[in-house]
Amino acid sequence: MTATLAPETVARRPAARIRSPKGRATLYWIAKHAIAVALSIMFLGPLVFIILTAFMSDRQALTSELWPATWNWSNFADIFEEAPLLTWIRNTIMYSVLATAFMLVSSIPVAYALAKFRFRGRKLAFLLVITTMMLPPQVVAVPIYLIWARFHLTGTLWPLIIPMLLGDAFSIFLLRQFLVTIPREYSDAARVDGCGEFRTLIQVILPMARPAIAAVGLFQFFFCWNDYYGPLLYAGTDQSHWTLSLGLAAFKSQHSVQWNLTMAATILAMAPVIVVFFFAQKVFIEGVKLTGVK
Amino acid sequence: MASATLGRRGNAAPFRSRERRRANLRALIYLSPWLVGFGVFFAYPLISTVYFSFQRYDMFSLEPVGLLNWKYFFRDDAAWTSIKNTLWLVVVMVPLRVVFGLGVAQLITKLKAGAGVFRTIFYLPSLVPVVAGTLGFVFLLNPGTGPLQAILGAVGVQSPDWFGDPAWSKWGLTLLALWSIGDLMVIFMAALLDVPKQLYEAAALDGASAWQQFTRITLPVIRPVVMFAAVTGVIQTLQYFTQAMVAARVASGATDSAGSVFTPGYPDGSTLTFPEWLFQEGFRDFAMGYACVLALILFAVSMIFTLILLRQFRGFAEEDA
Numbered sequence: 001m002t003a004t005l006a007p008e009t010v011a012r013r014p015a016a017r018i019r020s021p022k023g024r025a026t027l028y029w030i031a032k033h034a035i036a037v038a039l040s041i042m043f044l045g046p047l048v049f050i051i052l053t054a055f056m057s058d059r060q061a062l063t064s065e066l067w068p069a070t071w072n073w074s075n076f077a078d079i080f081e082e083a084p085l086l087t088w089i090r091n092t093i094m095y096s097v098l099a100t101a102f103m104l105v106s107s108i109p110v111a112y113a114l115a116k117f118r119f120r121g122r123k124l125a126f127l128l129v130i131t132t133m134m135l136p137p138q139v140v141a142v143p144i145y146l147i148w149a150r151f152h153l154t155g156t157l158w159p160l161i162i163p164m165l166l167g168d169a170f171s172i173f174l175l176r177q178f179l180v181t182i183p184r185e186y187s188d189a190a191r192v193d194g195c196g197e198f199r200t201l202i203q204v205i206l207p208m209a210r211p212a213i214a215a216v217g218l219f220q221f222f223f224c225w226n227d228y229y230g231p232l233l234y235a236g237t238d239q240s241h242w243t244l245s246l247g248l249a250a251f252k253s254q255h256s257v258q259w260n261l262t263m264a265a266t267i268l269a270m271a272p273v274i275v276v277f278f279f280a281q282k283v284f285i286e287g288v289k290l291t292g293v294k
Numbered sequence: 295m296a297s298a299t300l301g302r303r304g305n306a307a308p309f310r311s312r313e314r315r316r317a318n319l320r321a322l323i324y325l326s327p328w329l330v331g332f333g334v335f336f337a338y339p340l341i342s343t344v345y346f347s348f349q350r351y352d353m354f355s356l357e358p359v360g361l362l363n364w365k366y367f368f369r370d371d372a373a374w375t376s377i378k379n380t381l382w383l384v385v386v387m388v389p390l391r392v393v394f395g396l397g398v399a400q401l402i403t404k405l406k407a408g409a410g411v412f413r414t415i416f417y418l419p420s421l422v423p424v425v426a427g428t429l430g431f432v433f434l435l436n437p438g439t440g441p442l443q444a445i446l447g448a449v450g451v452q453s454p455d456w457f458g459d460p461a462w463s464k465w466g467l468t469l470l471a472l473w474s475i476g477d478l479m480v481i482f483m484a485a486l487l488d489v490p491k492q493l494y495e496a497a498a499l500d501g502a503s504a505w506q507q508f509t510r511i512t513l514p515v516i517r518p519v520v521m522f523a524a525v526t527g528v529i530q531t532l533q534y535f536t537q538a539m540v541a542a543r544v545a546s547g548a549t550d551s552a553g554s555v556f557t558p559g560y561p562d563g564s565t566l567t568f569p570e571w572l573f574q575e576g577f578r579d580f581a582m583g584y585a586c587v588l589a590l591i592l593f594a595v596s597m598i599f600t601l602i603l604l605r606q607f608r609g610f611a612e613e614d615a
Contacts, residue, residue: 032404039398040415046473047419049441050430064444106327113324119317125325127604132336134526134600136533138569139593140339142346142582147334149353166331197320226423228536233577245425249540252429252547259433266426273421281414285480292481292519 054263061260075264082261085268087240088247095157095231095243096224102164103171103220104213110167111175112201116187126176133169137229145233155236157243160227164220171216177290178212179205215287218280222273244269340593347586363587373588375563376571379464383534383567387468388527392520395478400508402479403486413483420476428540431470432457436545457545460564467537467565478523485519486512518606525603532596535573538565568592 053061054075055068079085113119114126148159182205190200206213231246239247248269252262277284322329347364350357367373398416402409419427435456437443443453456466493511502510513520539558546560558574559566572592576585 029406032401033407036401036405036408036412039401040412043415043419043473046427046430046434047422049434053433053441062439064439064441064447066441066444106331109324110328113321117317117321117324119321122321128332129328130604131600132332134529134603135596136529136569136592138533138535138572139589139596140336140343141572142576142586142589143339143342144335145577146342146353146582147339163331163335165327166335167328169328172328222421226425228425228540229573232539233573245423248423248425248429249543252544259439262429263433266429269423269426273423274418277418277421285413285417288477288480289484291477292484292522 050263054267056260058258058260075260079261079265088242088244092243096221098161099164099224100217100220103168106165106167107171111172114176115179129169129172133173159234160230174216174290182208214283343586343589346583349583351582352580363584367587376566376568380568383531384528387471388531392524394472395475396482399479399482417476420474424536425540428537432541432544457541458561460562463564485516489515525599529599533569534567535569538567
């Protein structure tokens with residue numbers, strides 16, 4: 001920004017305050033980057049301390065020391081003995097993968113219709129999608145819980161997975177936002193070539209919408225991976241149905257003084273998400289932008 | 295519908311009713327999964343919630359009780375505590391998040407060196423699973439064992455007992471919310487980069503200071519995005535559940551997870567949010583009729599903010615296909 005300051009603007013200012021345009025620009029540069037570095041330390045600090053604590057012995061983790069006296073790699077093995085982590089990981093993966101796959105299959109056609117078809121009630125349908133996306137899940141929780149109880153599916157994760165076959169409002173919204181930006185000419189051209197509407201969707205639109213589909217899929221996967229409310233409501237007291245988030249929240253209370261193991265388990269829950277992010281950073285950032293208004 | 299649509303339709307070959315019916319049918323087929331979902335998981339439960347709000351129901355016996363649940367709400371101290379806490383979060387946490395998110399985004403767009411690296415670093419915490427991040431913060435801010443006290447102690451400052459002191463617990467949650475600002479930052483960055491460069495150049499020529507440029511150019515241009523962020527922030531905060539639940543559970547050292555004696559809100563009800571109380575009443579105490587009263591109140595309040603948002607989206611829905 002400072003570089004765009006016209007020289008005459010600066011020259012008009014009293015010479016005592018600003019020695020030279022160049023000096024002032026350098027000062028700005030340093031100030032901005034210093035703030036950025038300070039913020040980076042604040043954003044990364046918690047992660048660094050979580051990692052450091054995860055390596056401490058359980059006694060050292062209870063002190064206010066910052067650096068591990070000994071690096072206890074065995075902590076990461078111990079947590080698997082302390083809790084049925086493998087079961088929780090398996091459940092979390094099952095929930096995340098199935099919910100994401102179901103969501104994509106059901107939501108893409110809906111988003112496509114909302115974005116590209118002309119029909120009666122299109123606007124109303126879109127407004128209802130936004131409304132269901134915005135309303136808190138707790139509003140309709142009781143009757144939905146009773147539905148699943150009638151099917152004897154409470155106490156499992158299925159009440160969280162099966163509804164994904166019927167579309168997810170947030171994903172529909174996001175996909176629709178992307179699909180409207182695809183020029184009509186592409187599907188028109190396909191139709192001229194004798195392509196049916198469904199084949200146009202599969203062969204022309206889907207490849208073009210790949211970035212949006214990737215973003216929506218990743219968001220859904222991460223939502224499930226991180227979800228706490230859903231599993232807390234449905235997974236019940238049987239730990240063999242728990243997810244990682246649910247188990248992690250209970251981990252500390254079961255191992256009350258072992259902050260080191262709790263932090264090691266925390267890292268275990270974070271690691272996959274962060275690894276995926278580094279491979280798919282662009283997909284994420286573009287996806288988040290879609291959630292905003294233009 | 296926008297006049298643009300009508301205009302376009304006027305130019306094209308007139309729609310015959312048979313074709314239009316076919317188009318409607320086709321749309322119906324594509325929309326069918328969502329239509330069924332909307333009916334089963336939204337419309338029916340919503341009506342059902344109204345019905346249950348006039349019943350006493352604990353999953354075994356159903357008994358009509360008229361307005362009893364609704365009357366009880368006004369005497370339910372915990373519900374009012376949770377409303378106060380939720381309101382606090384809406385009034386304090388949401389504006390702080392918007393201001394901080396905008397500030398961070400503005401900073402990154404002005405950086406000449408390493409903007410990409412800084413963006414990654416600032417975004418990263420928002421990806422950390424909520425339960426993991428909350429656990430981490432309860433530990434880090436714990437004055438007995440956490441590193442924050444060790445750092446503050448070095449400069450002679452006594453850290454508060456963040457998640458153990460009713461006066462500080464919501465501030466602890468606010469810090470956690472500011473830490474995971476990434477999503478908001480990215481939305482604001484996109485908006486800031488869309489502001490036409492010429493506006494700034496003209497202002498700079500007129501001798502406008504950086505602050506003047508921000509208040510006179512940047513803010514007015516990105517106002518819709520800030521509004522959007524604020525309103526969605528309020529709606530999300532009305533659902534605020536996981537962080538408060540996990541922080542209270544971990545900080546209180548309560549044993550066991552589901553189906554336990556743990557009551558959310560530790561310390562001293564200071565982190566009890568409205569959705570938490572709804573959850574507690576409906577699924578831990580099985581006062582399901584009363585939980586439906588709370589659900590309908592949550593519905594009414596959320597609906598107000600959703601309608602504000604829909605007004606903004608009106609332009610969106612009219613966007614031509």
